[in-house]
Amino acid sequence: MLELEHTTKTHDEARQGEALDMLPTGKSTGRKLYIESYGCQMNFSDSEIVASILLDNGFETTKDYKEADVVFINTCSIRENAEQRVRNRLKEFESAKNRNPGMIVGVLGCMAERLKSKFLEEEKLVDVVVGPDAYRDLPNLIGKVDDGNKAVNVLLSREETYADINPVRLNSNGISAFVSIMRGCDNMCSFCVVPFTRGRERSRDHQSIVKEAHELFQAGYKEVTLLGQNVDSYKYSAPVAEGEEPKPTVNFAQLLAMVAEVSPELRVRFSTSHPKDITDEVLYTMARYENICKYIHLPVQSGNSRVLDLMNRTYDRAWYIERVDAIRRIIPECGISTDVITGFCTETEEEHEETLSMMDYVKYDFAYMFAYSERPGTLAAKRYADDIPEDVKKRRLTEVVNKQQQHSLFRAQNFVGKVHKVLIEGFSKRSDQDYCGRNDQNTMVVFPVDSRFKPGQYVHVLAERCTSATLMGKIVD
Structure with a gap:
């Protein structure tokens, strides 16, 4: 089970990731892709692989599903309410598809693998169902949907690691x-x-x-x-060739x-x-x-x-x-x-x-x-x-x-009263007057913006007070 953040969780909150606008790396088709991810960090990593595959096939990404030609939701099956959130989100996509009948809606990931073709029967809105090991087949599957068919590939692999694919960093802070x-x-x-x-x-x-x-x-x-x-x-x-010594x-x-x-x-x-x-x-x-x-x-x-x-x-x-x-x-x-x-x-x-x-x-x-x-x-x-x-x-x-x-x-x-090495990740969620970043132990640290430093730099922060989830302090030399 992978779901790591720096706050206490009482249930598996659906984490939503929206793809950012970027240029295609292959010959442009003019088609736009939107990906939304739920569940664990592995799902978010997989969405970056999917984006890379489709950008190489001429897609651009968008952060607005209403303007997308292809909408994918990367799903989690670890708990029942995680699956229910996906179903609820699909209903929200339905009105966009009614306005744009050519829109392709697909379900990726663990929920797709668990339900397989049954998903197409349960959710009439869905056009394509793809398991975690079949993302290379997405261009072909989209082509089948373009031809008026539903498409499914949920074959699991004993070899696939996507090692040769350079992921597109979606919603990245660049840090x-x-x-x-x-x-x-x-x-x-x-x-x-x-x-x-x-x-x-x-x-x-x-x-x-x-x-x-x-x-x-x-x-x-x-x-x-x-x-x-x-x-x-x-x-x-x-792997070794015949006659070679094992590495x-x-x-x-x-x-x-x-x-x-x-x-x-x-x-x-x-x-x-x-x-x-x-x-x-x-x-x-x-x-x-x-x-x-x-x-x-x-x-x-x-x-x-x-x-x-x-x-x-x-x-x-x-x-x-x-x-x-x-x-x-x-x-x-x-x-x-x-x-x-x-x-x-x-x-x-x-x-x-x-x-x-x-x-x-x-x-x-x-x-x-x-x-x-x-x-x-x-x-x-x-x-x-x-x-x-x-x-x-x-x-x-x-x-x-x-x-x-x-x-x-x-x-x-x-941690209060101690100095922590913090990598500045960006502004805090509550104020653009404060930076935030995590210490070595993965605790979030919030501290006033200092014009000498910017996101991506390391600073030393003296923790002066805390909540159960966050340290507050100031940069010290």
């Missing part, structure tokens, strides 16, 4: 960028649809990743986030070091880590490089070993605590965030209390907190009854949220 290092997931967590919607795990060529990071830095970007459903299981071995396998710790060495001025972040796979080698690599941010998203999901076993998380409470202890020992200043699910099948009050006690032990900086939502086709849906009443799920969720707010405030208060 931070996502770099996908792998696709798919081999972890069969019983509550999760990702292995079914994104296919088996495969890692991208490390040389193409380093090349992309270098090109981003040369273009002025100062921060990259390496993305994967489980970055710690990254493992790339170059060394590159693991995630080695990849992290390679990207960090692009430049000490390039910040490196990553998400998401899996507790069963994060190694001391990764932690020591993070400690060794100043420009690898000291922040790890380490989903716990539950603090009870029996529930973790039902979830098929492949670690228990003791293992998770040992990994947290290793992080605190090797990187004492490291920020840690998490995901928590309340009300999973058969969860008792005592087991819920163990989740709360785990939160007390770790005192997470941030958390994404959810009431369990059964997803069709998952192992949990097949094996277990969704037997916790909704009011109990919500009450437990409220208890988790309240505890996390206390811990977030505790962590933020520990």
Whole structure:
């Protein structure tokens, strides 16, 4: 599950990304493309790949769907309300299509993969359905729709990584960028649809990743986030010809070091880590490089070993605590965030209390907190009854949220009075008199604009006060 921001979330908010106007890179067709993305950072990264493919085929992008010839919505299936938001948004597109009958509406991503051709029956507005591994086929599929047909391609791949495609940075601030290092997931967590919607795990060529990071830095970007459903299981071995010696396998710790060495001025972040796979080698690599941010998203999901076993998380409470202890020992200043699910099948009050006690032990900086939502086709849906009443799920969720707010405030208060290195990302959401950016631990920092500095530069900020999610302070020399 990938969904990382710097604020506490109680549910998977649909994050909406609108493509910006830009010139086509291929011969122009005069057709305009609009892409809207929901869910995880991987979806936003995929939308940049889609834009690149279609710009190479003569499209221009627009930030107004009403003037688009092709409208795509890149979808999330991680929770039921995420899918409902997509359906609601499609209804909003309907009036635009009524005014422009030639408009093509397509659904991309995980929801497309889960529902496949059934989506065309459920949503008459939709013309094309495309899964995460079939984006190269989009020009062909659009052509089929132009000829009066509906089009579907949801074939999953064991090889596709889009390593050769240079993503178009949509809605970019020109400072931070996502770099996908792998696709798919081999972890069969019983509550999760990702292995079914994104296919088996495969890692991208490390040389193409380093090349992309270098090109981003040369273009002025100062921060990259390496993305994967489980970055710690990254493992790339170059193919060898018959008779050749096998080439060394590159693991995630080695990849992290390679990207960090692009430049000490390039910040490196990553998400998401899996507790069963994060190694001391990764932690020591993070400690060794100043420009690898000291922040790890380490989903716990539950603090009870029996529930973790039902979830098929492949670690228990003791293992998770040992990994947290290793992080605190090797990187004492490291920020840690998490995901928590309340009300999973058969969860008792005592087991819920163990989740709360785990939160007390770790005192997470941030958390994404959810009431369990059964997803069709998952192992949990097949094996277990969704037997916790909704009011109990919500009450437990409220208890988790309240505890996390206390811990977030505790962590933020520990930052007050200290100086933080901050990469200026732009103006704050509330005022153009303030800049904002994040510290190493991924906490948002807000501070008055100083004419000596501009977005994309590093500054040192003294934190003077805080909320549970934000530090406020001033630039110091």
